[in-house]
Amino acid sequence: MSHEGLAEGIVAHHFSSLERQNEAMRLGMWLFLATEILLFAGLFCGYAVYRFQFPLAFAECSRHLDLTAGTVNTIVLITSSFTVALSIHFARTDQRRAAVVCLALTILFALGFLGIKAIEYTAHFHERALPGKYYAFEEVKIPGAAMFYTLYFLMTGLHGLHVVVGMSVLTWLLWRTNQGRYSSRYYTGLELGGLYWHLVDLVWIFLYPLLYLI
Amino acid sequence: MGESGPSGRASGALHPDDGHAEHGHSAIPYVVVWIALLIFTALTYLTGKEHLGAWALFIALAIACVKSALVALIFMHLKDSSGMTRLVFGTSLVFVAVLLFFTVGDVATRFRPATPAGAPFGTERAQPEGLLEHELPE
Numbered sequence: 001m002s003h004e005g006l007a008e009g010i011v012a013h014h015f016s017s018l019e020r021q022n023e024a025m026r027l028g029m030w031l032f033l034a035t036e037i038l039l040f041a042g043l044f045c046g047y048a049v050y051r052f053q054f055p056l057a058f059a060e061c062s063r064h065l066d067l068t069a070g071t072v073n074t075i076v077l078i079t080s081s082f083t084v085a086l087s088i089h090f091a092r093t094d095q096r097r098a099a100v101v102c103l104a105l106t107i108l109f110a111l112g113f114l115g116i117k118a119i120e121y122t123a124h125f126h127e128r129a130l131p132g133k134y135y136a137f138e139e140v141k142i143p144g145a146a147m148f149y150t151l152y153f154l155m156t157g158l159h160g161l162h163v164v165v166g167m168s169v170l171t172w173l174l175w176r177t178n179q180g181r182y183s184s185r186y187y188t189g190l191e192l193g194g195l196y197w198h199l200v201d202l203v204w205i206f207l208y209p210l211l212y213l214i
Numbered sequence: 215m216g217e218s219g220p221s222g223r224a225s226g227a228l229h230p231d232d233g234h235a236e237h238g239h240s241a242i243p244y245v246v247v248w249i250a251l252l253i254f255t256a257l258t259y260l261t262g263k264e265h266l267g268a269w270a271l272f273i274a275l276a277i278a279c280v281k282s283a284l285v286a287l288i289f290m291h292l293k294d295s296s297g298m299t300r301l302v303f304g305t306s307l308v309f310v311a312v313l314l315f316f317t318v319g320d321v322a323t324r325f326r327p328a329t330p331a332g333a334p335f336g337t338e339r340a341q342p343e344g345l346l347e348h349e350l351p352e
Contacts, residue, residue, distance in 0.1 A: 026295065042313075048317065056334065081251075081289055082244060194289075202286070205278050212262070213263070
């Protein structure tokens, strides 16, 4: 067993104190999150352009999406954001078991989200509601409909990729939390993983009304 | 200045008193935000289903902005963060606004030959909302 729980092992030699290191870690994470926000902003921008040009097609296609699945997924992600916030709270108040349980719940919610998304994707493939030239959806045959599905798959696909990455990070953090590496003394690593997961939630908060409720 | 001394460094790294201070940390704000987020989601769902025409997008985005503000401030601790992290987050939002404003501004002020085939233009744009209700299968 290593003694990483001790301050000597946590603070890198080039930081004068743990506070300084924590602040540098947070700042670095927020800089990364800023680039993530701008990455998604590019897709939202493309969405804005095509929704402006094809309002009818976007409204029609949106009403062919599974609104119940989208709403349930919104609730699942919001709740997972809540459980990850709780796990950090439990870690910093030295309640290790509760922190581990909350992280496990978050990962289960993430799996649930991906499961529901997979069911939706399967339906799109059966209806051939696919991006670009593969679009052959019988129920909506107006200009711009293929563009809606192109953006739908790009935006939910990139978001889904982030869910998978976030889930992997949370699994690793679950492992480390269970080892007792995060406590009132040090929890910044866990906090940063939580920040990433909240970003996944933030993006979905905008995707939900823009895709499912036009 | 006292923090740069060897004793200051040691207490900064270990800060043994902080452990007790952390026990005062409350989870109640998280519960309140979670419930608020669920209520706002219900609000998005109910207003979105009504298809309120020109107001629909504005209402949906306004609710989404309130929801993300709650997540960023409470769940992501931006409320208690340093000015530096807030500045980074704020700057990214400014650039998102610049990107969207000029791109949509460009598309909205084009003349007909610059719009894609099949896209409604000018007065045709006012029609889709009414037209849509007739064409819907339900």
